[in-house]
Amino acid sequence: MDPHAVLGLPHDASLEEATVAYRALAKSHHPDVTQDPRAAEVMARINAAFDELRARAAAGTLSDDMAAAGPAPSSAPATAGGRRERGGWLPDAIRRALGAELLAALEQEERVTLVVPTATWASPETRLALTDRRLLWLADDQPTHRIRSLRFRDVAEVDFKLNWPRRRGTASVRVRNHAGRRFDFGDIKPDIALTIAQTVSGRI
Known part of the structure; x- marks a missing residue:
């Protein structure tokens, strides 16, 4: 796969140009x-292409302009002492779904159950991962503070809600921490949202 061709970019495009192209394509081709x-297949190719360009930027294999634009961490860094690459313990499909930035945010041997697109109040383009120890998400359209997380031990309560009637066929997961702060994850398929809510509820 040529990631530049997927995003409709010349091979000397900067990371900033790639980001603009990615967001435009995502708005047109997202399954929602x-x-x-x-749509899901097309969106997967678009995500994979953008993640590949960001990983190349981190590895220093893109143009100087792209590398200077603020690359994401590589999804597969070499490690000392013979340890596996970041996320190397996960299935390939999960690694691809996570992308470079969420992979880089994983702790050693952190297991990931699912990765799903969602929307939050801060970012309508969020990627949420359910791991064996926390909720981990990427605000994909934010320039800074893109990675956030909430550990199960910090969750006070979790609710599942069908979005009716305005956005039929979707659901939301609402999580509140012990300090009273609320986190809402919307536009998720109901069965997946229910799985997330039940899993978090079983861990708190």
């Missing part, structure tokens, strides 16, 4: 905004 039966 189109009835195209191939």
Whole structure:
């Protein structure tokens, strides 16, 4: 796969240009905004292409302009002492779904159950991962503080809610920590949202 071709970019494009192209394509091809039966497949290719460009930038294999634009950490750094690469203990499909930035945020041997696109009040383009110890998410359209997390031990309560009737066919997961702060994850398929809520509830 040529990531530049997928995003419609010249090979000397900067990371900033790649980000703009990615966001434009995501708004057109995301399964939530189109009835195209191939939308999920197309969106997966777009995500993979963008993650590949960010990983190349981190490895210093892109143009100077792209590398200077603020690359994301590499998803597969070499490690000392023979340890496995970041996320190397996970299935390939999960690694691809996480992308470079969420992979880089994982702790050693942190298991990931699922990765799902969602929306939060801060970012309508969020990628949420459910791990064996926390909720971990990437605010994909934010320039800074993109990675956030909430450990199960810090969760006071969790609720599941169907979004009816305005956004039929989607659901939300609402989580509140012990300090009273609320985190809402919306636009998730109901069965997946229920799985997330039940898993978090079983860990608190």
